[in-house]
Amino acid sequence: MAVSPIPVNKKPYAVKIMTLAVSPKAVARRSLAQWLSSLAGHVLPPLITLAFLMVFWEIICSSPTASVPPPSRVVSETWELIIHPFYVGQGVDQGLFWHILASLKRVAFGYCLAAIAGIALGTLVGQSDWAMRGLDPIFQVLRTVPPLAWLPLSLAAFKDGNPSAIFVIFITAIWPIIINTAVGIRNIPQDYQNVAKVLRLNQFEYFTKIMIPAAAPYIFTGLRIGIGLSWLAIVAAEMLIGGVGIGFFIWDAWNSSRISDIILALIYVGIVGYLLDRAIAFLAKTVTRNTASA
Structure with missing residues (x-):
């Protein structure tokens, strides 16, 4: 008995591929969720x-x-300081904002001077073997002197508390900037120097286009260390020089047995110090295009 073959459809099945259109709202919701x-x-x-x-x-x-008071008591005893940071009174009777602002002004001035001098001296030490041999031992000795040990000498020299505090900031921040800048200059790859010779760059062009960009991650590492040390030093220095400043506020609160005020001021000091470090880290990532560590 002959079996008839089963007819086979030679045409392939048509597969329809549907493109699902994603609405902008769904994309926005997904981005918001992420x-x-x-x-x-x-x-x-x-x-x-x-x-x-x-x-x-x-x-x-x-x-x-x-x-030490608990957090609930700290808040209740310092509530007026918290809600009135812009209070302006007589003499040193100021809100915490003005004390922090006065400290930041001193830090900014001393730190900028340290950054300029530190990068210049670090570049000199990093480029010249003679400068390295002559200056590095002196730098290594001076950088071990505690910051506050410079305060009596600066008071004797400047006869005023404000420039003395700025000098303490300067002398505290300059050493890590010098050392890291010198290390960065000495670690510039030889290929970069060969390219500069091929292009016949003059000293200024080599400094601006090769040296500083190549050493920038090291320089910003020194700048970050310097800003942290500056903020630490100004708080300690202001305890001794007096006047408006967060360091003097802490010392005055201690003399008046206002422990809650001290705790609040320490919290503000920590927050401001963190923000300063983050600001330098952000600047470093922007300038070095993420080659500097954050």
Whole structure:
């Protein structure tokens, strides 16, 4: 018995590929969700840690015999300082904003002088073997002197507290800038120097187009260390020179037994110091195109 073959459709099945159009609203929602997820990943861990520390601090300092007030008492006792940072009174009776601003002005002036002098001296030491042999031992000795040890000498020289504090900032910040700049100059690849010779760049062109860009990550590392040391030094220096400034505010609060005021001021000092470091880090990433570490 003959079996008839099953007819086979030689035409392939038509497969229709549908392109799903994604609406702009869906894209926006997805981007917002990704941003919120990234924000939560960066913000939630420090917030949880901070909440844990606040609870721990509240528990251990709630005893009537505790010498340090708990967070709840710090807030209640410093509420007027918190809500009135721009208060202007007589003499040193100022809001915390003005104390911090006065300290920042001193830091800015001394730090800028240190940056200019430090980069110049670091470039000289990095380029010249004679300068390295002559200046490096002196720098290594002077940089070990504690910042506040310079204050009596600066007071004797300037006869005034404000320039003395600026000098302390300058002498504190300049050493890491010099050292890191010199290291950066000495680590410039030989290929860069060969390119400069081929292009016949003069000294100024070599300095601006080869040397500074190549050493920029090292320079900004020194600048970041310098700004942190500057902020540390000004708080200590202002405790001794007096006048308007966050350091004097802390010392005055101690003399008046206002421990809560000291704690609030320390919180502000930490926040401002962090912001200064982040500002220099952002500038470094912008100038060096992300070659400097953040």
